[in-house]
Structures are given as structure tokens and as C-alpha cells.
Amino acid sequence: MIDLRPSPDQQQVIDSIGGYLRRAFPVERFQPGKAPETTERNAWRELAQQGFFGLAAPEEVGGAGFSVIEEMLAQREMARTLLSPSVLAAGLAAHVAHAAGLNDLAAAIVAGERHVAFGSEIDPLGAGPVLDGILHLIDSQAGDLIVVMTAGGPILFERDELTEPAPIAGMDETLALHRAEARSLRALAQAPELRSRSTLLCAAALLGTAEAARDLAVKHAGIREQFGKPIGAFQAVAHHCADMELRARAARAQTAFAAIALADGRTDAAFNVSAAALVSSDAAIRNATMAIRVLGAMGFTAECALHLYLKRSHLYELLAGGSRVHCADLLRHDGASIRAAD
Amino acid sequence: MQFAFAEQDILFRRQVRAWIAANKPAGLRPDDGEAMRAFDLGWQRSKYEGGWAGLAWPREYGGLGLSAMQQIIWYEECARARAPLEGCLSICLNHAGPTIIAFGSEEQKATYLPPILRGEVVWCQGFSEPGAGSDLAALRLRGEIRGESIILNGQKIWTSHAHVADYQETLIRTGALTPKHKGLSWVIVDMKAPGITIRPIRTIAHNHHFCEVFYEDVEVPLANVVGAVDDGWRVGMSTLSFERGGLSAGRAAELRYLVEELIELARETGGGEIDGDTAAQLARLRAEAAALQSMVYETVFASADGPPGPEASIDYLYCGELLQRIRLLSLEVLGPRALEAQGEAGRWTLPYLNDRYYLIAGGSAEIRRNIIAERVLGLPRSY
Structure with a gap:
């Protein structure tokens, strides 16, 4: 049986998570001059109660025990509403802690007792467990746990162990950015086996971003009138929209297949996850780029959410491991790993 | 979401693989004239004699009435064995024949259908x-x-x-x-x-x-x-073909093998090494060919027993554009030999020229974008 669409149960997960996020974290919260009432950080406990940090964590650490497929589908919804990547970081951190046997820490993360944020390597930290290097911190504060994708897979450590995180102006103003240094820092946990899972979830975020950008562009093209008709009735615009759909669709199908491959422990899982990361990065960056064009001057303003989808595209592309790395990985697989069937 | 083959599908794949290995036509398919006609008819006759004619046609008209999954397996195995598709018989097998089955009189069916399956007519x-x-x-x-x-x-x-x-x-x-x-x-x-x-x-x-x-x-x-x-x-215009996406699955599989052949060519040309820029492009093509295959799987099984909807048009467009990227890169890999149209180079340069028909024939890329905009995205008609 082959079915790359969500089952009715999986669709329920999508609807319930998507519905909650659209109510609690509407995209409009980022409009200039509007300080969002609810931020991920002040709603952290509620997010924990909603199960966001333990969707696919085992029940022994308080997780819901869903598979990586549901986790992928949830991540796609989170990216659509521009939820802070810290929520994904927390889910991932729980996996890393659990994989390292730190069940208490995993349980604390799932329960929302610890805040988690992503780090992103600038000068690589090495393969661990002792880390030296320079990194960015995304949407973090003192006292947070930091999860970073390194050459040795995702690793987890205390932010307070870093040397003087310094705030720096970031492209995405909705996410605090710091630059920090690790000097002989000892990781709490490291999980090379979670590398593909981590990449897949970032690919899912890129997919959600690509779809959200497409949706904004299509909606605008159907309403905005010039020369007496909706601009979507001009092929120059309609075909840009069709291309967005083409890219989003490729990203969706490949991310779905990669999730199944990972859930089933297929030998081509790593290959398919890298392919998903590459195709989804391309879809997210190019869809956000074209959507800004379709919305014209409105798309160029900070009032419209499109700039955030563009900025998040670049962020998730890096968090997914970087397209250059995936290109190199993809070519390392031998020809025998290319078949989906058999 | 799932991707698993039932026991009978695995058996069926083995059966198909063995039969194709033993019966696929020898030599390259001539791409023109009487030689091409004779080659395509010969392959159809072999399939008829081996009990593999009319894969998708209903049993009452002499076909095999294969399920979507079985059709996919057949075409994937053809791609794997580099066996030819229907060639110039594609029109009668996938369009004219199914149209006669759906709308023809009993006399028309009796006259025209059997010679198609037997590989006697183009x-x-x-x-x-x-x-x-x-x-x-x-x-x-x-x-x-x-x-x-x-x-x-x-x-x-x-x-x-x-x-x-x-x-x-x-x-x-x-x-x-x-x-x-x-x-x-x-x-x-x-x-x-x-x-x-x-x-x-x-x-x-x-x-x-x-x-x-x-x-x-x-x-x-x-x-x-x-x-x-x-x-x-x-x-x-009714989408009458009983073909349920098997062909598009076959094309996707063919593209995956084509990328692998191009990677081989790049290795040989570079004496075992592939330069960084080409390597990155090849990696992207590998990823996109994998995505195409995933798209086709999604489309085929989303349309259940009916003909594929406008989504099939998206997949075909993605396939056609990916093919152009593969073909273009192949000329870069060939380097100075890209000027040649015979021998080893010709195996790449002639298809480089030929395969651009994918974006023109049977609904141009532009028409397909119109379809996507209108029927998938719900935008107003733009033509």
C-alpha cells in the first residue's frame, strides 16, 4: 500500500495543531507597532501542556509517542504560523536528551520546565563531546538549553556555559540573535543517530514556509485588481503562482516520503531526507522571493508577513544542515540507494 | 502515510523483472522510419505472446486489467532494465484503443482492438x-x-x-x-x-x-x-486511458536512472573526480528526481481508481523541466564532445535536442501552468 497523504488520524493532528496555532499565534501578531501579547516564551508552559515539546517523545518522559511522520506534519504547521524555531529546538532537545539516557532532563523539557533555543555553527564546534567554536544563538535567553546541529549530529548544552553571548542585529527582527563562543565546552548530550530526524523536521519547516508564501501570493493575486481584473488573470502572475505550487508540491511529496522512510527505518532514509532538505529549501526561498514580487510594494513592507517567511527560509536552510552539505551527502550515496521501490 | 508493497506485489515485481530480462529487445531502438516501426511492433508482439499485452486494458478486451500498483511496477521494471516503452504504439495503446473501448460500437471494437494488442498496427x-x-x-x-x-x-x-x-x-x-x-x-x-x-x-x-x-x-x-x-x-478529450499513472511512474524511474548515468559519465570524463560545481548540480538533480518519484506516487494513489486529476499535469511539467536540466548539464559534462551527434556523445546530444518536446507536445508548459493556476490554485482564467 502506497499513500503519501496524511491518514484521517494524521489529518486530525494537523487540524488540531494548525487550529490552535492560528488562534494563539496568528501571523498578524508581527505587524509593526503591535507588541505580540502572547509570545512563545511567555506561553511556554501552555505549549508544553498542548504537547508541543513531546509529540514524538516516548511516554516514559511524558511524550505523546507519535511517530516522526506526525512530528513532521506538526512542524509544517508551526512554520506556517511563524512559530519560533525554539519550539522545534525543544522537541529536538527532548529527543537528544532521551537518546543520551538523560530521561529526567528529557522529561523537564517535555514538561516545559526548561527553555530551549537553537544554535547555528559559524566556526564549527567539532564532533564533541568537548566543543570549541563560534556559533549563533536563535531566540535565546540566559538559562536556556541550546541544541545545535553539528557534523556529529545534534548536541545539547547549557547556554550559560558559553562565553559571553553578545546580541547582534539579525535579519529577522522577531528572533533575538546572539553570537557566542564555546571554549572547551562539555556537551550534555549528543545523538548522531538523530541527524536525519533533525534535518527532516527542518525540511518540514521549510515546506510549511513554502506553502504559506504560496498561499499569501495566490490569495492576493485573486483579489488585487489592476486594468479591471484580478492580477491573477494575467499569465505573468498566474504562472509565478503555478511555479510556487510546483515547488511546494515537490517539497511536500519528498518530505512525506522521507518521513515514511525514516519511520520505517529504510536504508535510503538518509538519502531521502537530504533530498527533502534540498528541495524544500529551494521551494521556501524561491516561493518567498516570488510571493514578495507578486504582492508588489505591499510585499516589500514589514506589514506583510512575507519578509518573515523569506528570512525564516534562510534560517531553516542553515538549521537543516545547509544545502552545500546536503549536496555533498547526496552525491556520496551510491547508485544502488536511489531506488524508492524494490 | 505509508509506503509498503504487499506480498503479491513483490511476487509480481519478480515475475515482471524475470520476464523483461529474458524478453526485452536487443539493441538500441532506432528513432525513425520503418526500422523504428518494426522495432516497436516487434516488442509489442513479444509482449502479446508472453501474455503482457494491454497492461491497463480491461480483461474483456484482451487486456490484463492491472491495478495501479501493478502498472507502476511494470513500468518501473522497464526503466530498471532499460527496456523500451511503447514508442510509436503509445497512441493506440494509451489513447485510441481506450477511446474505442469506451465509445466504440461492437463492430469497431472487434475490428480494431485485437490487432493493436497483437502488435500488427501503428x-x-x-x-x-x-x-x-x-x-x-x-x-x-x-x-x-x-x-x-x-x-x-x-x-x-x-x-x-x-x-x-x-x-x-x-x-x-x-x-x-x-x-x-x-x-x-x-x-x-x-x-x-x-x-x-x-x-x-x-x-x-x-x-x-x-x-x-x-x-x-x-x-x-x-x-x-x-x-x-x-x-x-x-x-x-475524456481521459479514457486506463493507464493509472504507471507511465508517469516509469518516466520518473527513467529520470532517476538517467541522473545516475550522467553521474557515471561525469566520473569517467573527470577521470574519477567530479568538479565541485558539477557535483552540486548533480546532487540537486538526484534530489529532484527523487522528489518527482515521490510526487508521482502521491498523485497515483490520491486519485484512487479514477483517472489522475490536474495534479498529473503538475507532475508532467516537473518531469519535463527536470529532464531539460539533466540534458543541459549532460552537455556541460561532455565538454568539447558536445558538438558531436554520433557515437557515445550522440547518446547525449541527440536526446538533448529531442527531449525539449516534453515542454511543447501534448499541452505545452505554458498551458500546463494555466491549468495549475486555474484548476489547482483557483485563480481566474488567464487565457
């Missing part, structure tokens, strides 16, 4: 005209009903393989020019009938893929109309 499709390409319904080839005959006068163009065909499924205008979708009829034309002149057209890829066909007082029996007179648009 059909072509007379749809496009000089003034009717993307706007197909604007076609004007006149069919005047006189007693028990229809007299054809006019012209078709871009008719693939007309110069080697026995029959043509032809859309003609038996009624008024407006409204343009009304007044069309779908007829079977014998290509040997007096008054037909066929002029093969040389393509950019050194072959004669298609022809102009001229009709001067060509007499066709009224009994050759399939479906009702003046109802030809419905007859011709």
Missing part, C-alpha cells in the same frame, strides 16, 4: 492543425457527410509518426465553426486511403518525429465515427 493522432495547437478546439479539418461517407478536406500538422502509421484517430469538423467545441467528430481514418498526402517534417533532433498530413476528398465510411457525430470533443 496508429497516429490527427488532432493539431496549423491554426489549432494549444487552442485545439479551433480545428477546421472539414468532414462533409454524404450518404454513408464523410469526405475530408483540409490539413493536420505535428502528427507524430504519421509516416509509419496504418490508422489515425482524427478530430474533424462535421458541424459549425462556432461554438468551437461543438460540431467535432472523432473518426478512424485509414492512412492508405486515396487523397491522403503525408509529408514528414525534419526535426531539430535529426529525425522525422512528426508530419504534415493533407486530405483531399478523402472518403471515410460514416461507420468509422466513434461515438456520435458532432460529439467528438467529448470523445477525444
